[in-house]
Ligand code: MCA
């Protein structure tokens with residue numbers, strides 16, 4: 001099989017040790033050789049903390065080069081890397097720690113007092129800060145470098161990424177070394193990624209997009225990452241002068257278009273702009289091409305499957321389409337009711353099979369079985385069709401999901417949090433168009449009889465319970481929810497009724 005990601009990293013460090021791996025404005029660069037040394041010491045620290053092959057290492061830390069190196073160190077020990085969104089508040093973290101039962105939890109230094117008391121014989125708690133500080137870095141500094149990685153095969157698990165679900169309970173998608181490595185090789189080939197590339201990395205590193213697409217592509221080729229802690233339009237435009245690739249969510253591109261500095265000169269050195277995680281609006285696609293001469297390359301992926309399809313590097317990058325299946329990936333469109341394969345042109349469920357498709361949900365065999373067909377195809381929950389030239393188009397979603405600025409929000413989870421608040425009888429959460437985030441979360445809340453509720457107070461009560469990006473941008477109050485004859489809440493009707501909530505005219 002293809003080498004694993006840690007093996008690819010070792011090979012690059014042998015061949016291109018002097019090459020810069022991380023470049024950061026105003027800070028010294030980190031070479032592949034220096035990064036390799038730290039990975040080996042971090043790996044020793046993990047082993048000393050009790051991490052053995054198959055153990056989970058849960059990590060909620062700010063974006064930093066050291067956090068990426070911790071990921072590589074974890075894979076090297078045979079541990080399962082479990083990154084957590086920095087926006088998750090305590091109650092969400094409690095769930096993940098309880099469900100995944102990690103051997104080690106690494107948190108930010110500021111959060112250590114909050115979590116240190118959790119340490120036990122089975123759970124170690126350490127910290128890692130954005131300034132390369134924290135207790136884990138102290139341990140690594142004192143550690144003897146671990147020379148060889150634990151041998152792992154394609155079927156061995158490498159990571160768990162939690163994704164919320166339609167039931168409201170987050171599921172851990174278990175990704176293997178084979179999933180990560182095969183997808184990285186396919187993407188490097190598809191997008192002609194090489195060691196000469198200089199990637200502007202402005203995405204978070206706790207999701208597939210920022211970690212398993214962006215970082216893995218750089219790590220496996222020896223490319224340089226211009227590593228930015230967050231997305232900032234002016235900084236991105238400054239960095240473009242000396243970069244070749246940008247990977248982002250559609251909000252990156254709609255925000256870039258708002259800058260008068262975005263012109264052909266600003267992008268003269270750039271080779272390709274990639275968009276994914278949410279639908280790229282057609283007007284953004286067109287305007288970006290008109291302003292810069294670059295046609296954004298849109299691709300399609302999912303936590304459970306890594307990347308599935310991509311528009312071609314050479315050839316037409318079609319507006320409103322996500323292109324063709326990546327090498328070795330099979331895509332079919334099926335009838336939502338019968339599961340029968342549909343001919344090109346017809347819209348149905350998108351199903352995927354290939355070395356990119358995950359092993360299953362952590363400790364949820366029934367849920368896993370329910371989402372796979374007998375012949376190994378995974379049912380994505382997205383609806384699509386192949387157009388007249390075989391490009392895959394995503395038409396909609398079968399799952400009740402809102403994608404806000406590239407982050408997935410499952411309404412059920414927000415409804416559960418709202419329904420638990422005093423005075424709330426029931427609620428319905430849905431997505432509405434938003435000029436910046438593509439979609440925004442909205443909620444319609446029905447108070448209990450005789451209770452008067454205040455939208456702002458409800459929002460305040462949610463903060464601290466669920467991450468900020470999941471909290472509704474608007475809470476509306478009503479006497480009842482629109483339901484069909486079967487009693488099911490009509491989300492489509494709500495999306496229609498409140499479609500203009502964030503339109504400029506609505507203020
Ligand atoms: C920030 N806020 C948001 C979001 N981001 N609210 C809803 N949706 C969001 N995505 C909140 C902030 O807390 C703040 O609230 C207010 O909105 C304005 O924040 P702002 O400073 O404008 O936000 P930002 O820090 O500039 O972030 C916007 C962003 C970011 C750059 C678009 O959300 C982002 O990096 N998104 C990328 C997510 C991603 O990597 N997705 C990939 C996962 P307040 O002011 O009240 O505090 S999907 C994936 O991996 C699959 C496999 C795939 O296909 O790629």
Ligand code: AMP
Pocket residue numbers: 163208275276277278279280298299300301302303304322380381382394397403407408
């Ligand atoms: P996640 O589970 O967070 O990995 O999000 C995956 C979901 O994001 C997919 O199932 C799609 O609904 C959506 N998605 C990703 N890329 C695209 C894209 N290019 N166009 C439309 N939807 C996308």
